[in-house]
């Protein structure tokens with residue numbers, strides 16, 4: 685097409701692509717460009733606004749490092765990460781939730797009943813549960829990759845004052861599928877706002893807060909892996925998570941317990957003479973690739 689117009693440019697774009705080269709690429713790229721063109725036409729996008737968008741992408745790229753994933757963060761605050769998760773969740777399994785940009789691989793082993801808080805102070809939380817299949821049978825040998833922020837609201841990768849793997853642990857469950865660990869009650873925190881994503885949040889009049897949570901990646905041979913989070917039912921940001929990660933079945937009551945009830949078999953049993961919080965959260969893994977409706 686020689687005479688490209690604002691009305692035919694989308695069709696011209698589609699004509700330039702070959703479906704045979706890669707049918708899925710044709711479908712995804714074609715849809716993306718259709719929506720992009722419609723967006724520009726609908727909003728009558730100006731040159732200045734287009735340049736602002738390009739500068740946003742350049743700004744994300746400029747601060748991207750091994751520990752800083754601004755593009756992932758952009759996808760998170762736009763709701764795209766959560767939407768993709770929900771499109772591909774299994775019907776019967778525990779809901780998935782955002783991975784976020786702060787997971788680091790290679791966490792040190794944490795024994796069942798181990799302590800993740802080490803020398804850090806703050807309200808003690810004991811988390812316990814069973815990793816099960818969708819029929820309720822325990823999954824022997826499942827692995828739980830756990831991470832959370834320190835009490836200052838920062839992940840280890842954001843904070844030079846923490847060890848690389850502080851508040852990270854990799855637990856392998858036994859034949860009963862049970863996991864348990866002690867930690868400090870997670871705090872609500874803000875996603876990083878010192879980069880281009882922070883500029884977008886401010887420009888849209890949005891706050892950067894996430895409700896407090898524990899992150900889990902649960903894996904077991906023969907099962908679909910699950911990336912998820914647990915939220916306490918009294919968190920003030922449950923209804924306004926800036927990355928859209930809250931699902932009903934991930935909201936749990938953290939029960940207050942007296943010191944005398946501290947569970948046996950925990951690494952810090954006998955050392956705790958203060959009340960603590962307790963949460964029981966079972967995780968169900970699916971084998972089939974059934975989708976949530």
Ligand code: BEZ
Pocket residue numbers: 757760782783784785786875876894927
């Ligand atoms: C997180 O929970 O670690 C997180 C998720 C999305 C964006 C920023 C942080």
Ligand code: FE
Pocket residue numbers: 784897899
């Ligand atoms: Fe987090």
